[in-house]
Amino acid sequence: MYMKELIYMDNSATTRISSEVLDSMMPYLTTGYGNPSSIYSIGRESRKAVENARELVAKALSCDTNEIYFTSGGSESDNWAIKGVAFANENKGKHIITTSIEHHAVLHTCKYLEKYGFEITYLPVKSNGIIDINDLKKAIRKDTILISIMYANNEIGSIQPIKEIGEIAKENNIYFHTDAVQAIGNIPINLKELNIDLLSLSAHKFHGPKGVGVLYIRKGVKISNMIHGGGQEKNMRAGTENVAGIVGLGKAIELATIDIEKKSKYLITLRERLIKGIMESIPDTILNGDPINRLPGNVNVCFKYIEGESILLLLDMKGICASSGSACTSGSLNPSHVLLAIGLPHEIAHGSLRLTLSEENTQEEIEYVLETLPPIIQNLRNMSPLINEK
Amino acid sequence: MEDYSKKVMDHFFNPRNVGEIEDADGIGEVGNPRCGDIMRMYIKVKENIITDIKFKTFGCGAAVATSSMVTEMVKGKNINEALEITNKQVAEALDGLPPVKMHCSNLAEAGIKAAIDDYYKKNGKGK
Numbered sequence: 226m227y228m229k230e231l232i233y234m235d236n237s238a239t240t241r242i243s244s245e246v247l248d249s250m251m252p253y254l255t256t257g258y259g260n261p262s263s264i265y266s267i268g269r270e271s272r273k274a275v276e277n278a279r280e281l282v283a284k285a286l287s288c289d290t291n292e293i294y295f296t297s298g299g300s301e302s303d304n305w306a307i308k309g310v311a312f313a314n315e316n317k318g319k320h321i322i323t324t325s326i327e328h329h330a331v332l333h334t335c336k337y338l339e340k341y342g343f344e345i346t347y348l349p350v351k352s353n354g355i356i357d358i359n360d361l362k363k364a365i366r367k368d369t370i371l372i373s374i375m376y377a378n379n380e381i382g383s384i385q386p387i388k389e390i391g392e393i394a395k396e397n398n399i400y401f402h403t404d405a406v407q408a409i410g411n412i413p414i415n416l417k418e419l420n421i422d423l424l425s426l427s428a429h430k431f432h433g434p435k436g437v438g439v440l441y442i443r444k445g446v447k448i449s450n451m452i453h454g455g456g457q458e459k460n461m462r463a464g465t466e467n468v469a470g471i472v473g474l475g476k477a478i479e480l481a482t483i484d485i486e487k488k489s490k491y492l493i494t495l496r497e498r499l500i501k502g503i504m505e506s507i508p509d510t511i512l513n514g515d516p517i518n519r520l521p522g523n524v525n526v527c528f529k530y531i532e533g534e535s536i537l538l539l540l541d542m543k544g545i546c547a548s549s550g551s552a553c554t555s556g557s558l559n560p561s562h563v564l565l566a567i568g569l570p571h572e573i574a575h576g577s578l579r580l581t582l583s584e585e586n587t588q589e590e591i592e593y594v595l596e597t598l599p600p601i602i603q604n605l606r607n608m609s610p611l612i613n614e615k
Numbered sequence: 616m617e618d619y620s621k622k623v624m625d626h627f628f629n630p631r632n633v634g635e636i637e638d639a640d641g642i643g644e645v646g647n648p649r650c651g652d653i654m655r656m657y658i659k660v661k662e663n664i665i666t667d668i669k670f671k672t673f674g675c676g677a678a679v680a681t682s683s684m685v686t687e688m689v690k691g692k693n694i695n696e697a698l699e700i701t702n703k704q705v706a707e708a709l710d711g712l713p714p715v716k717m718h719c720s721n722l723a724e725a726g727i728k729a730a731i732d733d734y735y736k737k738n739g740k741g742k
């Protein structure tokens with residue numbers, strides 16, 4: 226089959242901005258350049274646009290507009306939530322609980338706090354990438370001030386028992402932050418039903434623009450500012466608003482959460498076909514993550530005896546964009562901490578491939594990948610010293 | 616990510632001398648402690664000349680390309696010349712490697728040396 230277009234299956238890395246989102250932003254990149262803090266009309270227009278976006282976010286998450294704070298993205302939101310709660314509540318205690326599979330924006334923030342005398346418990350995960358809720362219960366101490374556990378994992382797609390975690394946090398009077406960057410727009414999230422105190426999200430993961438995100442802060446949560454300066458965001462986060470970005474985020478979250486059940490179902494159909502096809506046609510393959518409690522669009526497998534970067538280069542030649550947790554692709558030359566945390570040995574983690582789907586992917590693309598992948602894997606295995614020719 | 620040169624891509628997509636030599640005179644296997652990759656080199660030696668060479672590599676694009684390139688560089692050379700090849704020369708022959716990938720070329724140099732070592736051992740010769 227001849228494919229003239231790119232087959233983009235790295236939607237956990239970022240997504241294509243949708244044309245509707247781009248259209249919504251354009252006025253604020255051109256004529257509507259007013260500063261939302263200014264009193265003349267183009268300033269007031271910008272203010273209105275920002276507040277309108279805030280309403281769209283609050284509606285999508287089922288929370289109050291006063292609980293939505295715009296940031297520069299997922300990493301800032303995570304940093305703010307964790308450092309902000311830590312520094313504002315250190316009189317109560319200096320213990321934080323997180324997991325070993327968090328995004329680096331959480332893990333490295335926790336590591337940073339260790340330098341300031343905070344103690345961090347990194348919960349392990351089971352081989353399916355999900356925490357044992359009893360481990361969480363046991364880890365709670367009198368001086369625990371924050372639990373930060375991601376909604377769904379960016380690499381292996383495993384979804385954590387967020388509702389239960391929220392209940393435990395509430396019972397123990399501990400703040401609960403969740404990095405929901407991968408979950409928003411893929412699975413329905415209703416903040417009214419979940420005891421989440423802080424939630425991070427990022428627009429570019431659901432067809433919005435890069436460089437803009439949200440931190441949801443439940444009313445009453447004690448948190449310090451991270452970015453000091455002007456009085457924007459109710460004196461909580463300084464800096465002239467990224468108006469176009471915020472407008473784009475609002476539009477994107479609106480689009481991403483309409484009909485989310487239908488979208489999830491579609492993605493699950495594609496995902497299951499892809500997983501089944503790969504497992505059937507390629508021997509010595511391991512599926513990483515939980516088979517059921519996983520993001521609708523997440524496929525993550527390890528092919529034994531070969532290395533991930535090589536797979537990516539060969540897929541790229543066929544027009545397929547994917548990613549890998551191999552040491553050779555990491556820049557740090559360490560394999561993915563997530564793959565190690567689910568118990569994979571280094572050489573197996575080496576052969577990992579992640580394909581993450583969005584609703585823009587089609588059945589035909591899945592079939593094309595299923596045709597293209599087996600010969601690539603075979604080709605690399607023929608070159609592998611870990612398999613002896615006979 | 617930083618780009619690989621055209622030559623690296625060429626050697627990655629069309630690697631030369633992949634495979635095994637059944638009656639090899641020397642086999643060298645080396646591992647890369649930095650990222651866990653493995654390379655195995657097979658050589659055939661006649662009157663001190665490396666007449667044939669094959670490799671198998673478990674590693675990234677740069678590891679495959681440097682393996683391929685080094686086999687081309689040593690084929691037909693005598694052992695002393697082959698021993699003089701450095702990872703830097705291999706990288707240069709490929710029009711350079713991204714800095715983060717320079718370590719991959721160590722495998723190529725080490726692989727050749729290990730195969731020659733093995734050849735010496737099998738033939739009771741010292742270095």
Ligand code: FES
Binds near residue numbers: 553554650675
């Ligand atoms: S062999 Fe691992 S980075 Fe090149």
